[in-house]
Amino acid sequence: MNEGVEWAMHCCVNLSLVGPDQAVTAAKLAAYYDLPTAYLNKQLQALARDGIVTSSPGPRGGFRLARPPERITMMDVVTAIEGPEDAFRCAEIRRQGPHAESRESNPARCLIDEGMRHAELAWRRELAARTIADIRAKVLERAPGWTEVVRKRYSTGKA
Amino acid sequence: MNEGVEWAMHCCVNLSLVGPDQAVTAAKLAAYYDLPTAYLNKQLQALARDGIVTSSPGPRGGFRLARPPERITMMDVVTAIEGPEDAFRCAEIRRQGPHAESRESNPARCLIDEGMRHAELAWRRELAARTIADIRAKVLERAPGWTEVVRKRYSTGKA
DNA sequence: GCGAACGTACTCGGATAAACGTTGTCCGAGTCACAATGG
């Protein structure tokens, strides 16, 4: 799985702590965890393409959440970074070879494909059940004053 | 996800139809679906390493299931091909950067990692609940005489 | 006729290249803020 998923998750949580009034640049988000700035920017662009964050160019520009964190699930973030297609894709090899089952002789879905999709659906369901707001809530449960800490870290000077 | 997973699944189902008395060569298994022989052989080796199939060299050699199909789950096959480690691995980026949370200051598990693992566990549970025997049963439900058909296809001459 | 040894063909197994996707980097187009200027 793409490593950028973890980066994007942390960035979303931090953006939810900062709030929608202030934009945070990719450089600051990257410096927070010492990540490669340009590559993180690429991941943030993917989030922007899926409407999870909005981007503002120019001075005072940067990224901010496009909607309240209650409405951003972990599934949304994974989909934005990894792409919408399933990890397992059935190549329908049973239709190949000398004994190929034609589409008329066996129109039913491949049973292996069916099983894999079923499992992947369960995976998606679990990820869709957890939102950025949930994670933020648990973080604040641990450290009540964390919001101010993060805001201050992102507001200090440049980089 | 590795394409060989689908190949391995189909091969296991077919081997379960053939039964443990007869070994099937990688060449025959590959020809059945018109797959690259040498590469399929590599996947079968992975299955052998995890004790899902046994291999016999020499004439009359080939592969056969190492245990009854009731005891081979889809999870077993995926693990053999893809490897045992999780798809998502937490790099603990929160411990990097200028504001790194030291292991003493925050010993709890990363919440993002926790969520991802929870989802992946649900995925594994679903795959572990389905065995090769289950798939075979559904296939035979569709086509009762399928066992004989597959046996004949694998026993005819060479390749 | 029977047993054993030999040769042969066949199988897997791991070592070796090519292709693709991910990771990482760079510079340009666009935009907002600020400062200087004139009324």
Next chain:
DNA sequence: CCATTGTGACTCGGACAACGTTTATCCGAGTACGTTCGC
């Protein structure tokens, strides 16, 4: 003092390489079978 205009720096955005993993292929070690030779 206020509106306007020009400048400048800062931001994202997409185009451009390097690395690693997956895909694909080949040839060698080992084995069981069939045959042949000797008794």
